[in-house]
Amino acid sequence: MKKYAFNEITLWQYIFLIFTSEIGIGVLPFPSNVARYAGTDNWISVILGWVLITAASLFIIQAMKRYPDGTLLDLLTNYGGKWAGIAGAIVVALYFAYFSYVVFSRTVIFVKAWLLPQTPELMLVITLIIPFWFIGRSGVRVHGRFAEFVVLICCWMPLIFIDVLRDAEWLHLLPVLKEGWGPVLEGTPEMVFTFLGFEMTFVLYPFLQNKNRAAFGVIAGNTLALLVYLLMDITCLVFYSPDEILQYNEPVISLLKVVEFPFVERFEIVFLALYLLLIALTWIPFTYCSIYSTSWMLGKPDHRPHLFVFLLLLVVSYVFYQPTFRANDKMIEWMGKFGLGFAIVFPFVLWLLVAAIDRYRRTKTG
Template identity: 90%
Template sequence: MKKYAFNEITTWQYIFLIFTSEIGIGVLPFPANVARYAGTDNWISVILGWALITAGSLFIIQAMKHYPDGTLLDLLTNYWGKWAGMAGAIVVALYFAFFSYVVFSRTVIYVKAWLLPQTSELLLVVLLIIPFWLIARSGVRVLGRFAEFVVLICCWMPLIFIYVLGDAEWLHLLPVLKEGWEPVVKGTPEMVFTFLGFEMTFVLYPFLQKKNRAAIGVITGNTLALLVYLLLDFTCLVFYSPDEISQYNEPVISLLKVVEFPFIERFEIVFLALYLLLIALTWIPFTFCSVYSTSWMLGKQDHRPHLIVFLLLLVGSYCFYQPTFRANNKMIDWMGKFGAGFAVVFPLLLWMLVAAADRYRRTAS
């Protein structure tokens, strides 16, 4: 019997978990962030970032195929012993815990700035972790179902940006590569961070029902995210002037101010309120991956006690320190550098080491 058979997810749930984790927090600020490096050619940086993370995704799948019934932690233990698995569990737990904290704190900042400016950060944290607990406590299968539900009720959102294109100035895109390839290449690392989320495959892989579709699933999830990013990027580039776009922290939200309906006065507020569901599908699965790793270290099947500890630490941290927008941006910069190594470079090295270990075992036998 499969070790994770009781909590398996379908291919579409796998795709939606990857897709929603990638478009969670990075969608709102990315056009301005990448435009600071590549200007109106930043859409090329988006495509290059997609190519890098797709390559990293496929290396993860190739490495996990060598131990299909286990997570990255089981793979490390099987090939290099208990201490390698423990070391991997510590790194994975810290990585996903920090990533979850960064995204969660950004969520609190968004809610405070756009939706509930008169509410204290600590109260917002308490309100947000209630649905957080209800979803994350139930395991991967419930996360997959939640991802399907969120995609279903949010699939209309890209159509709004097509509506905004009625005020577009397409000449902003010309000429292409006006300053050469160097600015485009410099903007690519920013997109690598924006696409982060697919590295959950290290933990989700053994839960997938049909593992022969894992590569197709991760490519599909990455490509869906690419299409969303390209739509938003082109919309912002042709809506704002080349000098204006970099002056906004969240240009995607700011351009929605031109959208008017007779029955809604502040449409951007309604949009952001619903978009919080997509953001939740970044930090909730990341938190699950973190507490799963700590539970694995202690040989526990139930991750809920560790989840309770994580939530208590999260609330406690806000009693002493409440990150500002600038501080959160610095955290994002650190996370982007570490995430690029963990999600792009490490999968390649892992696949090479596992392949070499298998070849050595066959030779020795």
């Protein structure tokens, strides 16, 4: 019997979990962030970032195929022993816990700045974690169903930006590579950070029903994120001037201020309120990956007590420290550095190690 058979997810749920985790907080500020490096050629950095994260995703799949019925922690234990598994559990738990905290604190900042400016941050934290508890206490299967639901009700949102293209100035994109490949390559690491989320494959892989489609699933999830990012990016580039786009922290939200409907005022507020569901699908799975690691390390199949402790610590942290926008930007900068190592470099190294160990074992037994 499969170890994770009771919590299996379908291919579409797998794709949507990866896709939604990649377009969480990153989609709102990334056009100006990458434009600071690559200017109006930053759409090329978007494509190069997609190439890198897709390659890393495929290395993850190839490594996980060596132990298809287990997560990364089971794989490390099988190849490196008990202590390798424990060390991996500690690293994975801290990595995803930090990512979850950074994304959650950014969510609180967004809500306070755009939706509820007069509400105390501690009250916002408690309000946000209550629905999160009901989803997070369940397993991966419920997370997959929630991802399907969110994608279904939010699939119209990218189409809104097509309306903005009526006022576009396409000459902003020309000439292509006006300053050469150097700025484009400098902006690529920023774009790789924006795509982070696909590394959840380390934990999600054994829950997938048909693991033969895992490679297709990560490519599909990454490509859906690529299409959304290209639409957002090109729309911002042709709407704002090359200098103007650098003046906005979240140019995507500012862009929505020109969208008008006769039946609703300030459409960007309605958009952001719904977009909170997509952001939740970034920090909810990240939190699950973290508490799964701590539960695995302690041999506890029930992750709910760990989730309760995590959420309690989250609330207590806001009693003593409430991150500002600038402090959160610094956290995100560190998050990008950690992500480049864990999500891009580590999958390749892991694949080389497990391949070498398998070859050594075959040689020794042969």
